[in-house]
Amino acid sequence: xxxxxxxxxxxxxxxxxxxxxxxxxHGLALNGLEERLCVIVNTGDxxxxxxxxxxxxxxxxxxxxxxxxxxxxxxxxxxxxxxxxRMIGRYGRETWFWLGDRDLATHILRTERLRAGARLTxxxxxxAAALGVRARILPMCDEAVPxxxxxxxxxxxxxxxxxxxxxxxxxxxxxxxxxxxxxxTPEVLAALDAAAVVVLCPSNPIVSIGPIVAVPxxxxxxxxxxxxxxxxxxxxxxxxxxxxxxxxxxxxGHEVSPRGVARLYADFLDGIVIxxxxxxxxxxxxxxxxxxxxxxxxMRSEADRQRLAAETLAFAERLGKRVEQG
Amino acid sequence: xxxxxxxxxxxxxxxxxxxxxxxxxHGLALNGLEERLCVIVNTGDxxxxxxxxxxxxxxxxxxxxxxxxxxxxxxxxxxxxxxxxRMIGRYGRETWFWLGDRDLATHILRTERLRAGARLTxxxxxxAAALGVRARILPMCDEAVPxxxxxxxxxxxxxxxxxxxxxxxxxxxxxxxxxxxxxxTPEVLAALDAAAVVVLCPSNPIVSIGPIVAVPxxxxxxxxxxxxxxxxxxxxxxxxxxxxxxxxxxxxGHEVSPRGVARLYADFLDGIVIxxxxxxxxxxxxxxxxxxxxxxxxMRSEADRQRLAAETLAFAERLGKRVEQG
Numbered sequence: 322x323x324x325x326x327x328x329x330x331x332x333x334x335x336x337x338x339x340x341x342x343x344x345x346x347h348g349l350a351l352n353g354l355e356e357r358l359c360v361i362v363n364t365g366d367x368x369x370x371x372x373x374x375x376x377x378x379x380x381x382x383x384x385x386x387x388x389x390x391x392x393x394x395x396x397x398x399x400x401x402x403x404x405x406x407r408m409i410g411r412y413g414r415e416t417w418f419w420l421g422d423r424d425l426a427t428h429i430l431r432t433e434r435l436r437a438g439a440r441l442t443x444x445x446x447x448x449a450a451a452l453g454v455r456a457r458i459l460p461m462c463d464e465a466v467p468x469x470x471x472x473x474x475x476x477x478x479x480x481x482x483x484x485x486x487x488x489x490x491x492x493x494x495x496x497x498x499x500x501x502x503x504x505x506t507p508e509v510l511a512a513l514d515a516a517a518v519v520v521l522c523p524s525n526p527i528v529s530i531g532p533i534v535a536v537p538x539x540x541x542x543x544x545x546x547x548x549x550x551x552x553x554x555x556x557x558x559x560x561x562x563x564x565x566x567x568x569x570x571x572x573x574g575h576e577v578s579p580r581g582v583a584r585l586y587a588d589f590l591d592g593i594v595i596x597x598x599x600x601x602x603x604x605x606x607x608x609x610x611x612x613x614x615x616x617x618x619x620m621r622s623e624a625d626r627q628r629l630a631a632e633t634l635a636f637a638e639r640l641g642k643r644v645e646q647g
Numbered sequence: 648x649x650x651x652x653x654x655x656x657x658x659x660x661x662x663x664x665x666x667x668x669x670x671x672x673h674g675l676a677l678n679g680l681e682e683r684l685c686v687i688v689n690t691g692d693x694x695x696x697x698x699x700x701x702x703x704x705x706x707x708x709x710x711x712x713x714x715x716x717x718x719x720x721x722x723x724x725x726x727x728x729x730x731x732x733r734m735i736g737r738y739g740r741e742t743w744f745w746l747g748d749r750d751l752a753t754h755i756l757r758t759e760r761l762r763a764g765a766r767l768t769x770x771x772x773x774x775a776a777a778l779g780v781r782a783r784i785l786p787m788c789d790e791a792v793p794x795x796x797x798x799x800x801x802x803x804x805x806x807x808x809x810x811x812x813x814x815x816x817x818x819x820x821x822x823x824x825x826x827x828x829x830x831x832t833p834e835v836l837a838a839l840d841a842a843a844v845v846v847l848c849p850s851n852p853i854v855s856i857g858p859i860v861a862v863p864x865x866x867x868x869x870x871x872x873x874x875x876x877x878x879x880x881x882x883x884x885x886x887x888x889x890x891x892x893x894x895x896x897x898x899x900g901h902e903v904s905p906r907g908v909a910r911l912y913a914d915f916l917d918g919i920v921i922x923x924x925x926x927x928x929x930x931x932x933x934x935x936x937x938x939x940x941x942x943x944x945x946m947r948s949e950a951d952r953q954r955l956a957a958e959t960l961a962f963a964e965r966l967g968k969r970v971e972q973g
Contacts, residue, residue: 372759404728408752412777422748426734429755433698451738 331517331548333634335360338529339378340395340563341555342522343385344620348630349520350386350456351623358456359512360386363524364441365468365497365532368480370418371409373428374435377480378529379445379460380427387452395563398423417485442506459512461533464503468528469496479528488565492572497532505539513542518637521552523618525566526585527573534586543589549640551592553618553633554579558598562619580606587611591640594618594633612640657843657874659960661686664855665704666721666889667881668848669711670946674956675846676712676782677949684782685838686712689850690767691787691794691823691858694806696744697735699754700761703806704855705771705786706753713778721889724749743811768832785838787859790829794854795822805854814891818898823858831865839868844963846956847878849944851892852911853899860912869915875966877918879944879959880905884924888945906932913937917966920944920959938966 333354335346346360363378377396384390384398391397401421410416420428427448434444440463449458468479471494482490497503505513513519524530534540543550559577561567567577575581579595583606586593592612595602596619603613614636620626659680661672672686689704703722710716710724717723727747736742746754753774760770766789775784794805797820808816823829831839839845850856860866869876885903887893893903901907905921909932912919918938921928922945929939940962946952 371755372762373755398734402728402730402748404748405731405751405755408724408749409756412752412756412774414756422728422730422751423734425731425751425755426738429697429699429731429751430735430738430740436698448738 331357332359332512332515333357333518333520334512334516335520335522336524336530336533337361337378337382337522338363338524339366339381341620342378342524342529343382343390343395344626345520345522345553345630345633346382346456347385347623348620348626348628349634351627352631352634355386355455357517359459359516360456361459361461361509361512361533363529363532364460364462365466365528366479366483367465368467368478370420370428370480371414372432373425374432375418375420375428376431376441376445376460379441379458380424382458383427383445383449383452383454386449386454386456386458389452397421418480440506442508457508457512459506459508461505461509461539462503462536463506464499466500466503466532466536467498468532469498470528471495483565488568492527492565492569495527495531495569495573497535500532500535501537503536505536505542509536509539510542513546516546516548518548518634518641519543519546519550520633520637521550521586521590523553523555523562525555525561525564525569526582527566527569530586540589546589549591549637550586550589551594551614551633551637551640552582552586552590553594553629554582554596554599556582556599557596557618578602580609583609583611592636594629594636612636657683658685658838658841659683659844659846660838660842661846661848662850662856662859663687663704663708663848664689664850665692665707667946668704668850668855669708669716669721670952671846671848671879671956671959672708672782673711673949674946674952674954675960677953678957678960681712681781683843685785685842686782687785687787687835687838687859689787689855689858691792691854692805692809693791694793694804696746696806697740698758699751700758701744701746701754702757702767702771702786705767705784706750708784709753709771709775709778709780712775712780712782712784715778723747744806766832768834783834783838785832785834787831787835787865788829788862789832790825792826792829792858792862793824794858795824796854797821809891814894818853818891818895821853821857821895821899823861826858826861827863829862831862831868835862835865836868839872842872842874844874844960844967845869845872845876846959846963847876847912847916849879849881849888851881851887851890851895852908853892853895856912866915872915875917875963876912876915877920877940877959877963877966878908878912878916879920879955880908880922880925882908882925883922883944904928906935909935909937918962920955920962938962
């Protein structure tokens with residue numbers, strides 16, 4: 322395994338959506354980097370259910386870094402039950418979005434604090450600290466930026482598309498409501514300023530990384546960074562490892578491949594980690610001016626997370642040296 | 648067992664606090680009166696916890712009439728668990744007020760509806776209907792009227808006194824915040840207009856029945872009623888069957904006996920049901936112009952609830968005839 326020491330004392334900044342993002346973030350933490358890790362998380366999936374503010378991606382990253390995530394699903398809390406949700410069903414309400422009893426504590430306390438006027442950034446820091454997470458978990462912004470999925474039959478709020486309708490609709494467009502009024506938080510800007518490396522996790526490029534880099538000013542900030550920015554492709558052998566990224570890329574006119582992903586980030590990306598199964602694509606991706614590292618990118622175990630994170634950092638480190646020499 | 652038929656087609660209106668009130672209300676329902684039963688419930692105990700609106704007495708009546716109450720405690724839901732609350736504790740918050748997972752569904756949905764502008768009366772009706780409760784459960788008013796307990800060392804919100812500090816403080820005064828702005832709801836007034844009998848359940852006369860009859864106009868309405876109004880004493884042999892009513896009566900200067908209770912209601916009460924253990928007090932209570940019925944008032948079983956309710960109604964019926972003849 323290659324060293325990650327050369328990332329020096331700067332921050333390791335990860336951009337993450339849900340399960341894939343949480344896994345690689347966890348891998349970074351497992352490399353002894355938890356104190357230097359800062360995960361900027363998509364909040365486009367956030368929504369209100371039964372009056373509670375749910376932040377699915379923040380929760381997945383939080384639970385994973387706290388070591389309490391459900392390893393079967395990747396989301397939710399290990400061993401959680403759903404007595405509250407079943408009772409909500411008994412009260413005649415729809416229950417298509419699974420909420421665990423332990424999980425509800427997060428939603429209840431977050432909602433309480435937000436209603437009291439706290440910023441999502443501060444609330445997230447409080448929850449993470451209480452669970453002993455030393456990495457910083459930062460929402461991409463404090464404003465609500467709800468992802469809306471356009472389908473041939475109309476617009477759908479993201480969770481309606483993703484959970485309720487099980488991604489069966491064809492996605493012909495995606496927008497982030499109110500994104501023009503959102504701003505990167507001071508914490509996000511400070512993290513990028515202090516970054517030694519930026520890692521785009523293997524999350525959906527359209528609806529997970531997409532909202533983050535759509536926050537006005539964020540993409541420009543990434544372009545201007547003088548530290549290596551590397552992505553791990555969420556597309557392997559023409560398929561998304563999880564979720565609808567493959568179909569979404571296709572119907573939105575993108576190539577369903579690591580090259581298709583690399584193109585979406587081409588204006589700021591220095592390198593991309595792709596799977597062994599896609600090794601043949603390395604030359605055409607390099608034609609975009611993006612370096613390629615080929616390895617096994619499928620994270621089945623904690624050891625996989627740690628190894629992939631270490632290899633990704635070592636790759637970034639080599640790119641950083643090239644930048645300095647260049 | 649005596650007949651309850653003579654209450655005719657009018658409503659059986661019960662005034663109730665928590666466990667004792669719920670039990671006798673249930674007893675009334677068990678006498679085939681659920682469709683004609685209307686329970687006016689104390690909301691002075693209501694408070695906000697973790698941003699959720701909790702209505703302890705409404706919930707106890709609701710769960711009891713729905714047949715899902717925990718028979719051990721009298722409050723909460725049978726077989727409920729507390730995974731959410733434990734997780735809230737893990738987040739570093741105090742957890743002195745027990746909230747069950749199933750129970751939380753009630754608080755979450757109530758809070759959602761109230762925040763959307765619904766009246767507590769309507770929310771309560773919706774929850775009761777969903778659980779198949781045919782009796783009407785009416786909050787005493789829709790305004791917040793928080794009970795404040797005065798102690799030698801200062802004021803305490805009711806649940807701080809009752810649950811957090813386990814009623815260890817001496818009560819030197821009780822007030823209901825904002826009661827001067829509260830009004831009986833149209834539903835409460837309509838129920839009293841349609842009443843064939845009014846039953847004051849064996850609930851704490853100071854902090855359960857007290858707030859109800861303190862809602863401006865309510866007590867005057869009871870005084871003006873032409874149907875029998877009967878109470879069941881919550882004090883038996885100088886002690887409260889449950890809770891701090893005995894100590895509270897004493898420190899507030901009232902006699903800790905069925906007579907002390909009867910005096911608090913003397914301006915509108917026609918009769919009181921007292922326990923066999925207090926039979927000797929019947930003559931002195933009758934001196935107040937209040938009729939007395941002596942029986943076993945301790946409700947240990949559902950059969951007890953049903954019998955006590957039937958006897959109370961039969962007693963009221965006899966009083967009603969006396970009123971008509973008088």
